[in-house]
Amino acid sequence: xxxxxxxxxxxxxxxxxxxxxxxxxxxxxxxxxxxxxxxxxxxxxxxxxxxxxxxxxxxxxxxxxxxxxxxxxxxxxxxxxxxxxxxxxxxxxxxxxxxxxxxxxxxxxxxxxxxxxxxxxxxxxxxxxxxxxxxxxxxxxxxxxxxxxxxxxxxxxxxxxxxxxxxxxxxxxxxxxxxxxxxxxxxxxxxxxxxxxxxxxxxxxxxxxxxxxxxxxxxxxxxxxxxxxxxxxxxxxxxxxxxxxxxxxxxxxxxxxxxxxxxxxxxxxxxxxxxxxxxxxxxxxxxxxxxxxxxxxxxxxxxxxxxxxxxxxxxxxx
Amino acid sequence: xxxxxxxxxxxxxxxxxxxxxxxxxxxxxxxxxxxxxxxxxxxxxxxxxxxxxxxxxxxxxxxxxxxxxxxxxxxxxxxxxxxxxxxxxxxxxxxxxxxxxxxxxxxxxxxxxxxxxxxxxxx
Numbered sequence: 001x002x003x004x005x006x007x008x009x010x011x012x013x014x015x016x017x018x019x020x021x022x023x024x025x026x027x028x029x030x031x032x033x034x035x036x037x038x039x040x041x042x043x044x045x046x047x048x049x050x051x052x053x054x055x056x057x058x059x060x061x062x063x064x065x066x067x068x069x070x071x072x073x074x075x076x077x078x079x080x081x082x083x084x085x086x087x088x089x090x091x092x093x094x095x096x097x098x099x100x101x102x103x104x105x106x107x108x109x110x111x112x113x114x115x116x117x118x119x120x121x122x123x124x125x126x127x128x129x130x131x132x133x134x135x136x137x138x139x140x141x142x143x144x145x146x147x148x149x150x151x152x153x154x155x156x157x158x159x160x161x162x163x164x165x166x167x168x169x170x171x172x173x174x175x176x177x178x179x180x181x182x183x184x185x186x187x188x189x190x191x192x193x194x195x196x197x198x199x200x201x202x203x204x205x206x207x208x209x210x211x212x213x214x215x216x217x218x219x220x221x222x223x224x225x226x227x228x229x230x231x232x233x234x235x236x237x238x239x240x241x242x243x244x245x246x247x248x249x250x251x252x253x254x255x256x257x258x259x260x261x262x263x264x265x266x267x268x269x270x271x272x273x274x275x276x277x278x279x280x281x282x283x284x285x286x287x288x289x290x291x292x293x294x295x296x297x298x299x300x301x302x303x304x305x306x307x308x309x310x311x312x313x314x315x316x317x318x
Numbered sequence: 319x320x321x322x323x324x325x326x327x328x329x330x331x332x333x334x335x336x337x338x339x340x341x342x343x344x345x346x347x348x349x350x351x352x353x354x355x356x357x358x359x360x361x362x363x364x365x366x367x368x369x370x371x372x373x374x375x376x377x378x379x380x381x382x383x384x385x386x387x388x389x390x391x392x393x394x395x396x397x398x399x400x401x402x403x404x405x406x407x408x409x410x411x412x413x414x415x416x417x418x419x420x421x422x423x424x425x426x427x428x429x430x431x432x433x434x435x436x437x438x439x440x441x
C-alpha cells in the first residue's frame with residue numbers, strides 16, 4: 001500500500017517537473033539554434049527565469065470564456081488534454097524489477113489508447129470555442145489523429161510481436177541490441193506518427209498561426225491556455241518515454257542495467273526530447289495535404305512492411 | 319479476477335490525482351486572477367473583425383473518406399494485439415505467419431484500392 005502511494009507521488013512529481021524541463025530545454029535550444037534573443041534576458045544568467053516569468057504571467061491572466069462558447073466543454077477541454085498523459089506514465093517502466101507503478105498485462109495497448117484520449121481535448125476545445133478558426137483547427141486535429149494513429153498502432157504491434165507480450169516491462173525484458181536494426185523502420189514510423197499526434201512542428205497544421213490564428217486554442221487564455229501548452233510538453237515526455245521503452249531498450253545500457261537502469265532510461269528520453277525540439281527548429285510546417293499524404297502513402301505502407309519483416313524473422317529465428 | 323480489477327484501482331487513484339492537479343490549479347488560479355468581463359471581451363475573436371454568423375459553421379469535411387479508411391483499418395489493427403502475443407508460440411509458427419500475410423494483403427489491397435480511386439490524393 002505504502003509502496004504504491006510513494007510510486008504515485010513520484011509519478012505525479014515527474015509529471016509536474018519533466019514537462020517543464022522539456023519546456024525550458026526548448027526555450028534554450030531554440031534560442032541557440034535560431035539566434036533568438038528574447039528568452040535570454042529574464043533572470044540575468046542565460047535567461048534562466050524565462051519559464052518562471054511565463055508561469056507568473058499565465059497565472060495572473062483573466063480566464064475569458066466567450067459568450068458564444070459551449071461553456072462546460074470549453075472549460076473541461078484543457079483537463080481532458082492534460083490528464084491522459086499523466087495516466088500513461090503509470091505503465092512506463094524506468095528500471096528492471098518493480099521500477100514501474102503498474103505492470104499492466106496489456107500496458108502497450110493501454111498506453112496507445114489513453115494517449116489517443118489526449119487528442120480529444122484539442123478537438124473539444126476546437127468545437128466548444130464556437131469560433132470558425134477553432135472549428136477548422138479542431139477538424140484538422142481530428143484528421144491528423146485519424147491518419148497517424150494507424151501507423152503508430154502498427155509500429156507498436158510490431159514490437160509486441162517481437163517481444164511476444166504487451167506488458168511494457170516484458171517488452172524491455174525481451175529487448176536485445178539487434179532489435180535496433182530489426183525494428184528501425186517501426187521506430188521511425190512510431191516516432192514520426194507520435195510527433196504528428198502531438199501536433200508538434202512540422203506537423204502543427206492545426207495551430208498554423210498564419211492561417212487559423214491558433215486553431216483550437218484561439219479563445220483560450222491564462223491558466224487554461226497554459227494547461228494546453230503543458231499537455232504538449234507532457235505529450236513529448238510520454239512519446240519519448242514510449243519510444244525509449246519500445247524501440248531503444250528502455251533501461252538497458254552498456255553496463256549496470258539493474259543499478260543504473262533509471263539513468264539509461266532518462267538519458268534516452270532526454271536525447272529523444274532534444275530531437276523533438278531540433279525537428280521543430282529545422283523543418284517548415286507541412287501543408288494539410290502533404291500531411292495526409294505522408295501518413296497514407298509512406299508511413300502506413302512502411303509499417304505494414306515492418307510487420308511482415310518482424311513476423312518472418314520471428315518465426316524463422318524462433 | 320479480483321487481482322485484475324485491483325490493479326485498475328491504482329489507475330483510478332492516479333486519475334483522481336490528475337483531476338486534483340488540474341482542478342486545484344484552476345481553483346488557486348481563481349484567487350489570483352482578475353475577473354472583469356465586458357461585452358466586447360466576451361465576443362468571439364476572429365481577426366479583429368466582428369464575427370459574422372455563428373461559429374459552428376457548416377463546412378465540407380473533405381477527409382471524411384480518411385475517417386472511413388481509419389475505422390476499417392483500426393478495427394483490424396485492434397485484433398493484431400492479442401494475436402501478436404501468441405503467433406510465434408510453439409505449435410503455431412508458419413500457419414499464423416501465413417495468416418498474417420493474408421491480413422497484410424487485405425490491408426495493402428484496401429490501401430491500393432483507395433489510392434487508385436484517387437482518395438489519397440487531395441487536390
